[in-house]
């Protein structure tokens with residue numbers, strides 16, 4: 001886009017993306033910004049709690065600054081939480097995206113960034129969510145229960161685990177012979193990588209508000 005056109009659109013949403021692993025959702029955001037599925041937004045920093053997260057390589061490849069903050073580098077949880085808060089605050093983000101971040105977000109961050117933190121979860125909330133439901137475990141539980149449909153959810157983060165206002169959801173079929181890994185891949189491909197960029201774009205373009213704990217979408221639908 002021409003610089004003048006960009007400036008005419010005003011302030012770009014500054015995003016901090018928090019990751020722990022492969023970073024395919026981070027990649028979906030990077031790709032969304034470069035192919036204009038996401039407009040008016042930029043990733044200013046990636047924060048990882050895991051030094052070997054492939055997500056860090058993805059950030060480096062795209063020239064995005066990153067930092068690794070690991071609980072084991074601190075005396076206790078409180079000090080880790082303070083370091084995480086500091087890393088977020090010094091970046092001055094408009095939005096924090098939890099893209100496979102497997103750390104419980106400290107209450108201090110949640111309070112400081114109300115309705116400005118979003119999370120992608122690999123199930124249709126309120127199914128298969130809450131404490132202990134993360135990553136591949138979510139798909140293991142879905143297969144154990146024998147559900148025929150699962151999916152993904154993007155939601156704002158509040159004080160609870162996976163309890164915040166829901167922004168977007170998409171259903172994905174479970175198929176005969178699915179393993180947790182096969183199902184995880186299908187949910188990512190058919191839902192997560194589509195929903196997360198869509199949610200970010202709508203926030204960056206002022207289309208979402210939270211009223212009485214529910215998300216309202218300008219124009220009714222994304």
Ligand code: GAR
Pocket residue numbers: 019020021022023024025026055099100101120121122133134135138188192
């Ligand atoms: C994704 O499936 C994401 O939904 C999940 O972790 C995976 C991270 O993959 N997040 C949670 O389970 C959060 N409770 P990625 O690193 O390739 O984006």
